[in-house]
Structures are given as structure tokens and as C-alpha cells.
Amino acid sequence: MGALALALAIFAAPGCRWMREGRWQVYHDEGQNALEKGRYGDAEEQWKAARAVAEGFGPQDPRLGTTLSDLGRLYALQGRYGEAEPLYRRAAEVWERAWGGEHPAVGKVFENLAALHHRQGRYGEAALLYERALAIKRKALGESHPDVATTLHHLGALHRVAGRYGQAEALYTQALAIREKALGPSHADVATSLNDLGSLLRMQGRFEEARALVERAVSIWEGAPGPRNLDLARGLDNLGDLWRAEDHLAEAEPLYRRALDIREKALGADHADVAASLNRLALLYRSQGDYARAEPLYDRAVAIWERAFGPRHPDLASGLNNLALLYYAQGRYAEAEPLYRRAIDIQETALGKEHPDLAKTLDNYGSLMRKMGRSAQARALEKRAVEIRGKHAWQHQ
Numbered sequence: 001m002g003a004l005a006l007a008l009a010i011f012a013a014p015g016c017r018w019m020r021e022g023r024w025q026v027y028h029d030e031g032q033n034a035l036e037k038g039r040y041g042d043a044e045e046q047w048k049a050a051r052a053v054a055e056g057f058g059p060q061d062p063r064l065g066t067t068l069s070d071l072g073r074l075y076a077l078q079g080r081y082g083e084a085e086p087l088y089r090r091a092a093e094v095w096e097r098a099w100g101g102e103h104p105a106v107g108k109v110f111e112n113l114a115a116l117h118h119r120q121g122r123y124g125e126a127a128l129l130y131e132r133a134l135a136i137k138r139k140a141l142g143e144s145h146p147d148v149a150t151t152l153h154h155l156g157a158l159h160r161v162a163g164r165y166g167q168a169e170a171l172y173t174q175a176l177a178i179r180e181k182a183l184g185p186s187h188a189d190v191a192t193s194l195n196d197l198g199s200l201l202r203m204q205g206r207f208e209e210a211r212a213l214v215e216r217a218v219s220i221w222e223g224a225p226g227p228r229n230l231d232l233a234r235g236l237d238n239l240g241d242l243w244r245a246e247d248h249l250a251e252a253e254p255l256y257r258r259a260l261d262i263r264e265k266a267l268g269a270d271h272a273d274v275a276a277s278l279n280r281l282a283l284l285y286r287s288q289g290d291y292a293r294a295e296p297l298y299d300r301a302v303a304i305w306e307r308a309f310g311p312r313h314p315d316l317a318s319g320l321n322n323l324a325l326l327y328y329a330q331g332r333y334a335e336a337e338p339l340y341r342r343a344i345d346i347q348e349t350a351l352g353k354e355h356p357d358l359a360k361t362l363d364n365y366g367s368l369m370r371k372m373g374r375s376a377q378a379r380a381l382e383k384r385a386v387e388i389r390g391k392h393a394w395q396h397q
Helices: 003-036 040-055 062-077 081-099 104-120 123-141 146-161 165-183 188-203 207-222 226-245 249-267 272-287 291-309 314-329 333-350 356-371 375-391
Strands: none
Touching (some): 003 040, 062 081, 062 104, 104 146, 146 165, 188 207, 207 226, 226 249
16 A cells, blocks of 8 residues: 555544544434434434444444444333344443443433343333332432432332332432422422322322322423423323312313413423323323213314324323223213224333233223123133233232
8 A cells, every 4th residue: 555545544534534423413313303202203214323333433433332222211201112122232231331330421321221121021120120210310420419319219119000109108208308499499390209109199089188289290381391391291181180070070171171272382282291191181081071072072083193203102002091081981882992992002012911001991891891790701801801900919928
């Protein structure tokens, strides 16, 4: 090789790497932007491109871990849990090689994996991963760091969904104390703690205590700018849930409608979070016996979820189950049955055949079978639901 060619090769090598690094950053940022706008297909395309570039950086480059974690987060959001899990696990391996097993980023990916298992109903595995993430964060960041509070809060949410309200309240309260001290009493993360603790107290029938907490959360979010409006929508929903739990349905409706309006303006009319608002408002109307107003809202929510996530997402199954309940209440049994069947098929595929949400749908389908005079099928469905609940021993420890 001549002197000029050698010099050009030496100059080009770092230049090529610099260009690859720039491309990776662009793909990464564009994927994040697409995710925030609910354009999941675009996010996947960008992050797959980022992954292809990052694989060239080497097996322990932190950017590879970042991209794997991003894709895992996207797939988890879409209900593609089987695809998300190996990505999270590989991200953890990459970051452990790059930074060591006690780095906060490793704790974060364990936390994401725990949240994935939480959604799958694998509560025992989720608890172990949250505890592992908590130990890493405490050692790396200290007992009073806000990131420690985040993991405590998530662990509290896991105990809440498992019905272990005492443990959940203790964890939520501990997270709230850390956040108030580290961030100040008017921080948006403090509002998150207040809101979720209020939701827990509502589930226990402690309505006055719950309302005080949620109203304080809403007050904090009312004063927060920009994207925090979406958090405000969560608080308004929670206040609406409180009124609905006390059978004050007229007070709940304007809160649900305001939350829906916030989400439609911030996210667009076809975003999955808008579907969740529509579903909640439809539930209110169903509770009032106003089936004519509930049905088009359920229909719209189901259509949005299917467009946003595809035909196999757990949220779509939930929407189908709710629409079937509406048909059941109206005596439209023949229309309800295929919805239950489809919801069960989705849940078995996306969540597994032992998930608590599946047990609820089986119970509902069993009630329909009894109404239709098919007692043997009803008993089989109810028996299966009982068996599923019995297998979730972690919930009852």
C-alpha cells in the first residue's frame, strides 16, 4: 500500500466510526420521537436500524444495550411479551459486561423485566427482579435517591395488584417520603405517589383518605406544564373512580370527560390512551344502564386498540370483554359469545394460560353459558378460573 493510500485508510477508519455513531444517534432519537407520538411501527423501524448499527460497535458497547432495551420497551407496550423478554435479558448482559453488575442501568433493565412479568401475571418472578433492582440502586445511589423511590413504588404496585394491600401501602408510603424529601412536596413524581396511594386506599373503601391524596396530586399536576397534562388526566380518572365507587356517577362523568379531552388534544384521537379513556367513560354509562351511550364508546375503544397494537394485545382483549358484558346486560347473548371467545384466545396467547385476567374472562363467559342454558360448559369454565387463581400462590403469602 502506498503512503497516500495508507494515510487515507488511517483517516477514514475513525471517520467511518464517527458516521456510524451519528447514524445510531439519529435512529435512536427518531425512534423515541415516534414512540412518544404513538407511531409504534415507525419506532420499531428506527430502533431496528439502530440495533443493526449498534451490533457493529461490539458485544459490550452500552449503545447496543440501550437499543435492545428500547426495542424491549416497545414490544412490551405492544403486548409482544415473548419478544420483549430476551431483548431485556440481553440488554442486561451487555450492560453488565460494560459497567459491571451493580450499575444503576443494570438495575433499570431488571426493573423493566420485572414490569414485563408483572403484566404477564408472573408476580413471584416480578417481585424477585424488583428486589434485585432495588438492591442495586440502593448500593449505587443510596437509600434516599429518587430512583430508589421509583422501584419501591413499582414494587408497591405489584403488591397492590396481587391484593397484598398492607405491603403495598408500606412501600407506597416509603416511596412518597423519599420523593417529598429529595424532590420537594410539589414535584410531579410526588403527585404520582399520592395518586397511586389514593387509588390503593379507594380499593380498600377508605374513600375520604383517598380523595385527600388524589386531590392533592391533581392540584400539583394542574400547575405542571406540558406533558404532565397526561399525568393530570390520570389524576382526574382516579377522582372519577372515587366518585363512581361511591355511586356518585354524575360527579364522575365530567372528570372522565376532561381526562378524555386532555388525551385527545395531546395524543390525537386514535391513540391507545384515548381508548382507555373511552373505555372508562363507557363503563360509567353501563353502570347507569345507559347502554346506548356506552356501546359506541366501547366500539371506538376496541377499534383504536386494534389499530394501535394489532389483533393480539391484552388491552384489546379487555375491551372485547367489556363489550361482551354490555351485550350480556342487554340480553344479547349470541353477540356476546364470540367476543368472549376472542378475548380468551388473545389472553391465552399474549398472557399465558394461567393469568389472573384470563380467570376473570372465563368467569364472565361462564355466566353467559349459564344464561344460555349450557350448564356443563359453565361449570368447566368456572372450574378452570378457580384453578388459575389457585396457582397464584404468591398473591396469598
